[in-house]
Amino acid sequence: MMQAFIDSLWATARGLPVTLAIWLAAVVAGMALGFLVGALRFFAPRLVSWPLAALVETVRGVPFLVQCFLLYFGGPFVGIDLSPVMAGFVALSVYGAAYFSEVFRAGFNAVPPGQLEAARLLGLSRPATVWRIMLPVMALGVLPALANLAVILIKETAVLSIITVPELTFRVQGVGTSTFAFAETTLVLALVYWGLVEATAMLARATERRIERALAA
Amino acid sequence: MSALSVRGLHRSVGATQILRGIDLDVTAGEAIGIIGPSGSGKSSLLRCIAGLDPIAAGSVAVEGRATRPGDGAVGMVFQQFNLWPHLTARQNVALALRLVRKLPVREADARAEAALAQVGLAALAARKPAALSGGQQQRVAIARTLAMEPRVLLFDEPTAALDPELTTEVLDVIRALAAGGTTMLVVSHEMGFVAGLATRVVFLDHGQVVQSGPPAEIFSQRAEPRIQAFLQTYLSRVAWVQA
Amino acid sequence: MMAATWATIWISAAGIAIGFALGVPLAVAAQRWWARLYISFFRGVPLLVQLLLAYYALPFLGIDLPGIVAAVGTLGLCCAAYMAEILRGGFALVPRGGLEAARLLGLTPTQTLLRIRLPIAAQAMRPALVNEAILIIKASSLISVVGILELTRSAQALASSTFEPLPAYALCGAIYLIINLSLSFAARARPA
Numbered sequence: 001m002m003q004a005f006i007d008s009l010w011a012t013a014r015g016l017p018v019t020l021a022i023w024l025a026a027v028v029a030g031m032a033l034g035f036l037v038g039a040l041r042f043f044a045p046r047l048v049s050w051p052l053a054a055l056v057e058t059v060r061g062v063p064f065l066v067q068c069f070l071l072y073f074g075g076p077f078v079g080i081d082l083s084p085v086m087a088g089f090v091a092l093s094v095y096g097a098a099y100f101s102e103v104f105r106a107g108f109n110a111v112p113p114g115q116l117e118a119a120r121l122l123g124l125s126r127p128a129t130v131w132r133i134m135l136p137v138m139a140l141g142v143l144p145a146l147a148n149l150a151v152i153l154i155k156e157t158a159v160l161s162i163i164t165v166p167e168l169t170f171r172v173q174g175v176g177t178s179t180f181a182f183a184e185t186t187l188v189l190a191l192v193y194w195g196l197v198e199a200t201a202m203l204a205r206a207t208e209r210r211i212e213r214a215l216a217a
Numbered sequence: 218m219s220a221l222s223v224r225g226l227h228r229s230v231g232a233t234q235i236l237r238g239i240d241l242d243v244t245a246g247e248a249i250g251i252i253g254p255s256g257s258g259k260s261s262l263l264r265c266i267a268g269l270d271p272i273a274a275g276s277v278a279v280e281g282r283a284t285r286p287g288d289g290a291v292g293m294v295f296q297q298f299n300l301w302p303h304l305t306a307r308q309n310v311a312l313a314l315r316l317v318r319k320l321p322v323r324e325a326d327a328r329a330e331a332a333l334a335q336v337g338l339a340a341l342a343a344r345k346p347a348a349l350s351g352g353q354q355q356r357v358a359i360a361r362t363l364a365m366e367p368r369v370l371l372f373d374e375p376t377a378a379l380d381p382e383l384t385t386e387v388l389d390v391i392r393a394l395a396a397g398g399t400t401m402l403v404v405s406h407e408m409g410f411v412a413g414l415a416t417r418v419v420f421l422d423h424g425q426v427v428q429s430g431p432p433a434e435i436f437s438q439r440a441e442p443r444i445q446a447f448l449q450t451y452l453s454r455v456a457w458v459q460a
Numbered sequence: 461m462m463a464a465t466w467a468t469i470w471i472s473a474a475g476i477a478i479g480f481a482l483g484v485p486l487a488v489a490a491q492r493w494w495a496r497l498y499i500s501f502f503r504g505v506p507l508l509v510q511l512l513l514a515y516y517a518l519p520f521l522g523i524d525l526p527g528i529v530a531a532v533g534t535l536g537l538c539c540a541a542y543m544a545e546i547l548r549g550g551f552a553l554v555p556r557g558g559l560e561a562a563r564l565l566g567l568t569p570t571q572t573l574l575r576i577r578l579p580i581a582a583q584a585m586r587p588a589l590v591n592e593a594i595l596i597i598k599a600s601s602l603i604s605v606v607g608i609l610e611l612t613r614s615a616q617a618l619a620s621s622t623f624e625p626l627p628a629y630a631l632c633g634a635i636y637l638i639i640n641l642s643l644s645f646a647a648r649a650r651p652a
Contacts, residue, residue, distance in 0.1 A: 061594070061640040062633040063601035066612055070633060073619060074626035114299035117269055118358075122313035122365055123287030132312060136303040158506035162605060169509065182516035190505045190513055197504040 004181030008172050008188035015171030016192070019157050022085065022167060026092035026157075027150045033093065034100025039130075041101065042108040052101075059098035065159050067091050072163040088160040088167075096153050103145045107138035143211060147204035154197055168192065218281050220245040220400045221266070221369050226275035228258075228265055228424075235261045237424040238275070243369070248395040249402045250415030250432070254447055258424040259404040263371045266402070267293045279368050287317070292367030296374040298354045300346040306333060306357045307342040310364050318365070332360040336390050352383035356390055363394075370394070370401040377406065408451060412436050420444045464614035465635055471610060472597040474532045479539025479596065486544035487551060488573065495544070502541035508602050510534050515606050531603040539596050546588045550581030590647040594640045601636070611635060 037056065041049045059067070071080070072087040082090065111134050119129045161169035169189060176185040221243040228236040236258045243249055251259050264270040266277050268286040276283065279290040300309050310329035314320045320328065333342050336356040346354050355375055362370065372391060376384040388410050395401060395414050405411050411418060411432070418435040420427045420443075428441045435444060489495040502510070514530040525533070554577050562572045582589065604613035615632035619625035 057641070058633075058637060061598075061637040063598040063612065063636055065601045065604070066615070066629055066633045066636065069612075069615070069619075069625065070629040074629050077624070077626045112297075112299070114295055114297050115301055118293075118295065118299040118301075118361075119313075120286045121267055121269070121291070121293050122361070123289060123317040124313060125316070128316045132316070133301055137301065139303075155506040158508045159602070161508070169506070173512070176516070182512070183520035186509065186512045186516045190509050193506055193509055194501060194504040198500065 004175065004179050004184040005188060007175045007179060007181075008185045011171040011175045011185075012168060012188065012192050015166065015168035016196075018085070018165070018171075019154075019167040022089050022092065022160065022165070023154050023157050025089055026096055027153060029089075029093040030096025030153070031100050031146065033097035035104050037097060037101035038104025038108065041105050043130075056098045056101055059095060060102075064091070064095050064156050065162060067095060068159060068163050084160075084163050084165045087163060088157075088165040092153060092156060092160070095156065096149065099149050099152075100146065103142050103149065104138075106145075107142040108134060110141055111137045140212060143208050147201075147208060151197055151201050151204060154200060155193065158193065219243055220247070220280060221402075222276075222278045222281075223262075223266065224276045224278075226262070226265060226277065227273040228261055228270060229273050235424055236265065236272075239421075239424070239426060241419065241426070241429075243400060243402070245400050246398045247400055247416045248414055250411035250418040251402060251404045251421060252406075252408070252411060252418060252435075252447075253421035253427075257421040259421055260373050261424075262421065263293065263373050263402060263404055266369075267291050267371055269293075289317075289365055290368050291371060292362035292365060292369070293371040293373065294355070294359050294362055294375050296377050298346070298351075298358045298378070300354055300358055300361070302346050305343050305345055306338060306349065306360075309346070309357055310361045313361070313365055328364055329360070332364040333357070335363065336360045337386070350383060351379045352386045355379065355387045359387075359390055359394075368400065370399055372401065372403040372405070374404050374406065406451075408436070408448070420447070422447075461611070461614050461618065461631070461635070464609060464611045465639075467609060468597070468600055468611040468636075469639065471528075471532055471535065471603065471608075472593075472600045475535030475539050475596050475600065476593050478533070478536025479543045479592075482536065482540035483543025483547055484573070484578065486540055487547035490544060490548045499541045499544055502538045503545070507534070507538050507599050508605065510538055511602060511606055527606060528608055531606060531608050535596060535600060535603065538599070539592065542592050542595070543589075546585050546592060547578075547581055549588070550585035551577055553584045554580045586647065590644055594643060597639060597643070598636065 037052055041052050041056075044052075068087065068091045071091050072082065072084065075082060075087065115133060115137065116129060119133050124132070157167055158169045160167055161173065164170065172185050172189045172192075176182040179185075219242040221241070223239055223241040226236050226239040227234070239258075239262060241249075251262065253259050261270060265272050266284075268277075268284055268291070278284070282290070284290045300306075301312070304312065307326060307329045310332050311322075311325040314325035314328055315322060318325070330339060330342055333339050336359050338353060338356055338360065341349060341353060346357070349357065355378075359375075375391065376387050379387065384407065388407065391401075391403065392410075392414055403411065403414065413432075415432050417429060418432050419429040420435060420441070422443055427443055428435065434440065436448065438445070440448075486495050486498060490499070505513075511531065511534050514525070514534045515527070518525065518530065558576060558580070559572060562576050567575070600610060601612040604610060604616065607613070611632055615628045618631075619628035622628065
């Protein structure tokens with residue numbers, strides 16, 4: 001029984017870096033893509049923003065697991081043949097981007113219109129208004145939601161084990177399969193995720209407070 | 218040539234006519250007070266002059282030229298101040314000087330400080346809007362508009378969002394500007410202020426100019442019955458509040 | 461696949477019902493240490509891992525539940541943690557005066573909770589509750605992993621028997637989308 005715990009910890013040491021790497025990459029890519037989509041949905045004409053809205057609703061309405069299956073097992077049939085890690089990264093990025101885009105769009109919407117009228121009357125160009133007024137004004141408002149989403153995406157990475165991405169869940173469950181000590185391995189797995197999520201959430205809150213202070217000063 | 222010339226201005230939203238044929242000529246240095254019941258189109262008139270709201274028919278010209286928002290011809294001070302919350306008072310004033318007038322940072326800051334000094338806020342230039350009172354915020358907004366040196370300055374109920382004890386500081390600034398020869402249009406419910414400030418008062422009702430003339434004429438027994446009725450309800454409301 | 465769709469719907473509905481029922485007391489007790497620990501755990505561990513715990517760790521402790529009970533139970537327990545957070549936010553919006561009035565009129569705390577706090581909070585929190593319901597419907601796809609026949613599992617079966625995963629999973633995704641969109645449209649259409 002002790003052996004199962006030691007094996008689980010060893011598997012954690014191997015799987016955790018993969019989980020963290022995919023998560024970080026997907027958060028960065030998802031946030032960038034989400035910002036682009038959110039901005040397009042706010043600024044672009046309907047011809048662009050409506051199809052994007054439909055796309056976002058679709059990604060948000062289908063289970064992440066099914067999207068992973070579609071990309072990983074269905075992809076090769078349409079010429080998209082990705083490794084498990086790449087498929088996991090792409091799927092998680094797209095899934096995250098859909099949610100991130102909604103946060104950014106809400107942020108754009110929340111900028112008081114009067115502040116934009118003031119900018120327009122003073123002659124600020126459209127890009128200057130977005131960059132100098134809208135982004136800073138919305139930044140504080142969207143920060144907690146962005147951090148929250150990033151934390152949620154950590155938990156979604158566990159699903160990637162099902163398409164054989166060698167991340168935390170996959171590695172630790174692998175120990176279970178070979179030793180039949182599923183109770184021990186699953187317990188370790190739960191505790192590691194719990195700690196990881198709480199630690200990340202704490203870090204996010206600390207960062208938020210710091211940014212808030214910097215912006216309020 | 219008049220500083221501001223409004224000709225046959227119409228504006229409608231859906232089937233509702235907000236403005237129905239406004240004509241207004243303003244000479245340089247004039248201070249026009251615009252009064253009227255709520256919904257009469259006062260704010261719409263200012264927003265159309267500023268180019269913020271589209272006009273259905275008619276024209277607006279400043280010194281003979283058509284305007285568009287951001288060309289610097291028209292400045293506007295809003296009821297809700299609309300300061301940018303992430304920037305200090307100085308940065309609020311300096312931003313357009315740098316990005317639109319393309320002034321170097323140092324010069325933009327110096328001009329911003331001068332404009333803030335003009336509204337009596339030189340000491341608070343480093344504060345963000347949240348750390349300023351409503352009256353101070355509105356004065357920063359005035360400085361922000363002034364610094365761009367517009368030909369015509371529009372005030373849209375500049376004290377309506379303020380607590381009564383904070384209105385004086387804002388009204389004093391506007392009075393000083395008028396005395397200095399700034400061409401301005403002021404929409405306000407502060408009748409005493411309008412009477413003392415304006416070279417000419419325009420009374421709007423249902424999107425039309427009912428009467429326009431010197432304050433002594435509008436605020437008198439000789440005014441149109443509609444104006445007298447408006448002023449009467451206005452006075453009785455004030456009296457009621459005081460009682 | 462039709463039967464599997466119904467399975468997904470009732471499993472999700474049961475999970476949401478359990479989640480709401482447990483979420484109310486959790487929200488009321490949100491400041492107690494055990495409520496905080498509960499919420500932190502069920503929100504901190506991926507649902508997939510929670511399911512694995514219910515399947516592998518519980519029997520180890522001598523608790524051997526039928527698979528479907530373990531799955532629906534886990535879904536409900538997890539949902540409760542999120543419901544508690546939503547309801548706590550909703551309770552915060554209930555004006556104090558309304559609660560004080562109820563107390564002065566002699567309503568018991570339970571009556572106040574069920575007749576005053578919950579209806580007001582539910583009203584304000586409706587979009588968040590609908591959102592949570594959609595998340596649970598999507599999350600129910602994970603119980604395919606522990607071998608229960610629902611929508612995703614049936615798509616897997618279809619994919620492996622026809623060797624055509626693309627149409628199988630596309631159809632499966634489309635069904636989830638239709639369920640979720642109908643839910644959010646229904647919630648939006650009904651007058652508040």
